[in-house]
Amino acid sequence: xxxxxLWFWHLISGLALILLLGVHTVIQHFDSILTWLGFIxxxxxxSGGHLVGSLNFQHAVLPRMQSVxxxxxxxxxVVFGLFHGLYGLRSMIYELKFSAKAKxxxxxxxxxxxxxxAVYGVYTVLAGHLNPxxxx
Amino acid sequence: xxxxxxxxxxxxWVYAGRYSLQRYAYTLQRITGLGIILYLLIHLYVTAQKNxxxxxxxxxxxxxxxxxxxxxFLFLAIIIHACNGFRLVWAEFGLGLGRxxxxxxxxxxxxxxxxxxxYAILAVVFVLAVVGTADFFNLIRVL
Numbered sequence: 001x002x003x004x005x006l007w008f009w010h011l012i013s014g015l016a017l018i019l020l021l022g023v024h025t026v027i028q029h030f031d032s033i034l035t036w037l038g039f040i041x042x043x044x045x046x047s048g049g050h051l052v053g054s055l056n057f058q059h060a061v062l063p064r065m066q067s068v069x070x071x072x073x074x075x076x077x078v079v080f081g082l083f084h085g086l087y088g089l090r091s092m093i094y095e096l097k098f099s100a101k102a103k104x105x106x107x108x109x110x111x112x113x114x115x116x117x118a119v120y121g122v123y124t125v126l127a128g129h130l131n132p133x134x135x136x
Numbered sequence: 137x138x139x140x141x142x143x144x145x146x147x148x149w150v151y152a153g154r155y156s157l158q159r160y161a162y163t164l165q166r167i168t169g170l171g172i173i174l175y176l177l178i179h180l181y182v183t184a185q186k187n188x189x190x191x192x193x194x195x196x197x198x199x200x201x202x203x204x205x206x207x208x209f210l211f212l213a214i215i216i217h218a219c220n221g222f223r224l225v226w227a228e229f230g231l232g233l234g235r236x237x238x239x240x241x242x243x244x245x246x247x248x249x250x251x252x253x254x255y256a257i258l259a260v261v262f263v264l265a266v267v268g269t270a271d272f273f274n275l276i277r278v279l
Contacts, residue, residue: 011225014225018218018222021218029268029271032271032274033271057190081176082176086173092166092170095145095149096145117177117180120180120184124180131187133186133188133189
């Protein structure tokens with residue numbers, strides 16, 4: 001793919017990640033703020049029995065894994081996150097004084113890491129969604 | 137005459153030259169980016185353990201518990217990277233730079249015109265950092 005096109009997708013994936021990470025962060029990490037604002041009942045928050053934010057496996061983690069919308073968010077996060085991050089890393093390394101051959105090797109290594117991590121991440125998300133460990 | 141070698145190598149990652157504030161933000165963008173991509177790879181492995189059941193997931197979470205404070209710095213890194221990245225993407229598309237002007241004294245560059253955008257982003261980072269800090273350390277409970 002042309003470098004200018006990769007750079008364009010780097011920008012687009014960055015904007016997408018702001019939205020996706022915003023959703024991910026607010027839902028899974030701002031639970032006390034959401035409770036304070038009244039979106040989560042105080043009692044549910046104290047017991048960890050609410051769907052958002054909680055690390056309670058049976059009541060929160062499993063339902064999130066089974067949710068279609070959260071699965072879609074996770075899949076997009078994996079793909080966009082890895083592309084954006086690894087392309088950024090490659091760009092930084094390419095600024096160093098390497099030969100063209102060395103840069104090609106670095107590019108292949110980073111692409112391999114990206115493909116392996118993407119396959120692992122997508123498999124993990126889909127396996128968790130389609131075959132959740134209901135027995136705990 | 138041979139062309140001047142402007143390739144700074146690794147010094148180019150941190151040297152701001154005369155570009156001042158926005159250039160240091162660019163350096164910070166890279167430092168935070170490196171931290172985030174490293175975390176993402178670890179995060180993929182740790183969260184994958186939940187597919188093996190509650191016990192395996194709890195074990196993985198316990199193993200990374202000593203790094204919990206690192207998640208706070210990760211949060212700060214993400215909001216800095218996201219907010220500054222938003223400014224950079226906007227600048228890349230030519231927004232927030234002002235219209236082209238004639239190069240007459242007193243000279244002004246698009247960096248000067250973009251600086252107000254930079255200060256606005258700093259304010260957003262500050263607000264998000266306060267909210268995130270309150271949530272992370274459960275300060276909201278005592279408010």
